[in-house]
Amino acid sequence: MTELGLMDHEPRGRRAERNSHRRRKKRRRRSGCALFVALLVLVAVVAVGGWYGYRFYQEKFGAAPDYVGDGSGSVTVEIPDGAGTAQIADILYKDAVVKSAGAFLDAAKKQPSKAATIQPGTYPLHRHMSGVSAFSVLTDPKNINALTIPEGTRASKVYQLIDEKLKAKPGTTEKAATTQDIGLPAYAKHNPEGFLWPTRYTVGQNTTPAALLKQMVQQAESEYQQDGIDQAAARLNLSPYQMIIIGSLVQAEAQQDADYGKVARVIDNRIGKGMKLEFDSTINYALNRSTLTTTSADQRTQSPYNTYLHTGLPPGPIGNPGHQAMEAAVNPTPGDWLYFVTVKPGDTRFTASFAQHQKNVAEFNQYQKTHGGQ
Template sequence: MSTVLHSLIGSLKKCVLYIKENRLFGIPLKYIMCVFLLFIVAIIIGFHSVYDKKAASTVVIEIKPGMQTVQIASLLKDKGIIYHDIYFRVLANIEGLDKELKVGRYVLHKNMTDSEVMQLLISGPRVSIVKITIPEGYTVEQIADLLAENGVVDRDKFLALAKTYVPYDYMKNSNPYIRYAVEGYLFPDTYEFRIDSSAKYVMDVMTGQFNRKFNETLRNRAGNLGLSVNSVVIMASLVEAEAKFNEDRPVIAQVFFNRLKINMPLQSDTTIQYALMHRKASISIKDTKMDSPYNTYKHYGLPPGPVDNPGLASLKAVLYPEKNDYLYFVADSSGHNHYSHTYQEHLNKIKNLN
């Protein structure tokens, strides 16, 4: 084995020596080999860039005036669109395109090749469509963040309009403490929006979807129960935040009705979370004593307005609650709720769950 190894090493040394001392067409072989090796490396990098992409997902980037190719390449790499910023810059330089990249917002996908990205940036921004899913239970501010991250709206303009936007009469709420007039009515669903849409257009679409989903049948049901649309939405927003599983929604809705009937505070942690304006892992005793109209430990009845945007299942749970005489519930580690009639029974269940 050692003889074979020594023989191989000897052959490699002869090869290296031959490359150093000989020429091809008057050019030293060592230079030709260097160029050849660089060419092979470029092919490998290019192949990796084309075929080893991440799973396709949408990314919105903005090319601003004055940005150089090096900055654009770095941005694309940071967003996961390209793997090798140096290769992208070399490609732009070789093709003579580094001076033609146009400013604007672009919707890119992580499975695009470097050449496809390059051609899109050269052709300029188009009217691009982004598909976005708004989860049930998102607040107006969370929706604004999600839309802004995807380049659909300007976050500040969206939130400013959300304070006063009331396209339907049943949305009107005279309570002076509501944070956003549109809270609760931005229906959770999957939408397709254009990049740089107006805040009003997006709200028109989302509240219009609420208006279709919360149809005449459901509105008549609310009227028969003596409930306004606004009170249904407020209650549904609490149910949405408290229930992880559909089977719990109508039970929890009835628990809240039971508390209201005997003039017991709703004592919903989710209203405290909303009042705090940031979510905490758990609510403290001090939090339950905070001075806020949204504090349902301190104030009786419904909070001033919805605390999130509920889905259809939670809205229907309020309109068709499951009759029971429970007053308390607590969720286990998996999110399933356990119900009690008395406070002592409630404490025992908490102890057993822990």
């Protein structure tokens, strides 16, 4: 045999030993890979668990997500009556003023006595403000200074109130309303009456008449959408502007809460029958005054707002209605009434009978005579 041939015949024991060594080596490699994979899985689990743990800790015990600084841009925020700190925080978060409600709450918790001074009203703020910065604006005495517009206030009176509040020369606000863009819808035809929403507005050192009027118009459009005037107008075959006009008439004529829906129904019923409204409030608007009664001469006043002379609605609102009046305009109380008169305070009588209405008017006249027109 050759030398090569001798090498091919290795003893069996040695060969078995070498094969066993190879198998152990392979098992060690497989075990090493499995261990490496297990370690990777363990690291991943720890990382994910750590992230969720960190997130849980942050949510429960850590600082709330917050912006830095005074923010930028502008946003008008409405704080409603009776709003608590938590509700205010939610409003600021939804309006993108603060990064989280918690950011504002953290600032408020540090100064609870100041947090209690936050007043309802409209506040000019910025987007992306820190919680502390937003809190400072809402509690700044300069911003707490506010102007309240009562429901039904005419535009002419609103102008006067703004001039007085801003210490501006008389006529300044009226000029701003007629010469500057305050955001009126096209169908208003540049007439602000009916779009100066009655509520509380914050007034700062830098507040201008035009800016305040613009806030009022924006608020009015938002509130009218809430009241659903577009849907109601379509249902009643009227325009949204006519719905606002009706709301202003209801506001001027209704004396008690229970009267609002009934007055709205009288308006609908009379217009439906082609009757003149014959509302004293429209004459008073034309004459720029407020009285309980009108004379025969008053009722001949040549004005498109005189509903004793003209059938249908007046050409525009006669004041700035609030929610109660607009809700009544949108959903009048069911009834067949065509007439009403407030005989005395707290006693407004509605009827579908003209004869009965005449008796009610006679009682009204007697009451006025007895009480000296009070």
